[in-house]
Amino acid sequence: MTRPQEAALADRIRQIWLDAAHGRTAFPGEPTLARQLQASRPAVREALVRLEAEGLIHKRQGAETAVNRAAVEIAARLDHQNDNEEIIRAMGRKASMDVLEAGVVSLDEDDSTALEVPVGTDALRVAKRWRADGVPVVLAINLVPLLEGCSLRDLDVEQSLFRLVERLGHQRVEWELAWPSATNLVPPISDWLEQTPGEAALTLDMVGVSRGGHRAYRASEFHVPNAFRYGLIRSVRLTRAREVGRQLPAGE
Numbered sequence: 001m002t003r004p005q006e007a008a009l010a011d012r013i014r015q016i017w018l019d020a021a022h023g024r025t026a027f028p029g030e031p032t033l034a035r036q037l038q039a040s041r042p043a044v045r046e047a048l049v050r051l052e053a054e055g056l057i058h059k060r061q062g063a064e065t066a067v068n069r070a071a072v073e074i075a076a077r078l079d080h081q082n083d084n085e086e087i088i089r090a091m092g093r094k095a096s097m098d099v100l101e102a103g104v105v106s107l108d109e110d111d112s113t114a115l116e117v118p119v120g121t122d123a124l125r126v127a128k129r130w131r132a133d134g135v136p137v138v139l140a141i142n143l144v145p146l147l148e149g150c151s152l153r154d155l156d157v158e159q160s161l162f163r164l165v166e167r168l169g170h171q172r173v174e175w176e177l178a179w180p181s182a183t184n185l186v187p188p189i190s191d192w193l194e195q196t197p198g199e200a201a202l203t204l205d206m207v208g209v210s211r212g213g214h215r216a217y218r219a220s221e222f223h224v225p226n227a228f229r230y231g232l233i234r235s236v237r238l239t240r241a242r243e244v245g246r247q248l249p250a251g252e
Contacts, residue, residue, distance in 0.1 A: 013048070014056075016028065016033070020067045027064075033048075054080075054233065055233030055235050056071050074233065075090045076228040077232065079232055079233070084140075087228060094134075095130065095131070098128070099158055100139075102127070105122070105143075107143065111143055115217075117145050117215075122145070123146055124152065124164075126157050127141050128142070132227065140161075140222075144216065161219060165217055170214065170216035175208070176207070176208050177206065178205070180230075184198050184200055185200075185201050185222065193224055199225070202222075202223040202230070206218070207219075
């Protein structure tokens with residue numbers, strides 16, 4: 001199965017999970033899913049393993065698959081790579097994006113260290129802003145190192161960061177490392193987000209990593225407070241000691 005086919009199968013199974021999570025249908029077993037989706041059992045099994053790893057279902061041999069219905073309450077997960085427009089639409093609001101700046105810069109020591117390239121390396125810097133119902137909610141400043149011989153001619157800076165990275169000759173990004181933090185906004189960030197300087201904001205410092213360990217981009221995101229409600233889903237895995245608990249002495 002090709003990568004696009006795997007993604008399409010995962011999307012279809014995720015929709016089935018969503019229907020089950022909203023109580024509209026029961027979540028089918030693996031054989032039923034394979035027949036319904038006209039996919040092989042191994043491909044379906046792999047997709048279900050990923051769904052379970054995300055904390056959306058729990059499979060146990062001989063029992064029905066448990067659906068984590070509460071997971072639908074989290075539209076934006078810190079442990080997932082998120083598409084800002086999709087999150088905004090998931091909240092029932094109209095999403096729009098505009099490019100504020102785009103140009104070539106020389107990387108300073110901090111960015112060079114994060115991207116594991118020499119100080120002064122040329123990089124494409126793109127600043128994007130997302131609005132929800134016309135109100136600014138997210139700002140992203142993306143840095144993509146320019147490889148030798150790459151051309152910026154006819155480059156569409158509005159395309160997704162992942163397509164932009166590949167268009168500039170970098171390897172496909174497999175993982176995104178993300179470090180959440182908080183900051184007080186200063187110009188021009190506060191101006192772009194239409195916030196008062198000094199206002200607090202959630203920040204995400206992200207680095208895209210390829211299968212071979214190559215670092216293809218650094219992205220800094222600034223999120224207006226209360227625009228999104230970020231969350232995590234953590235599966236509980238009890239050890240034997242925690243499951244049994246403290247043994248009470250006789251007589252207690």
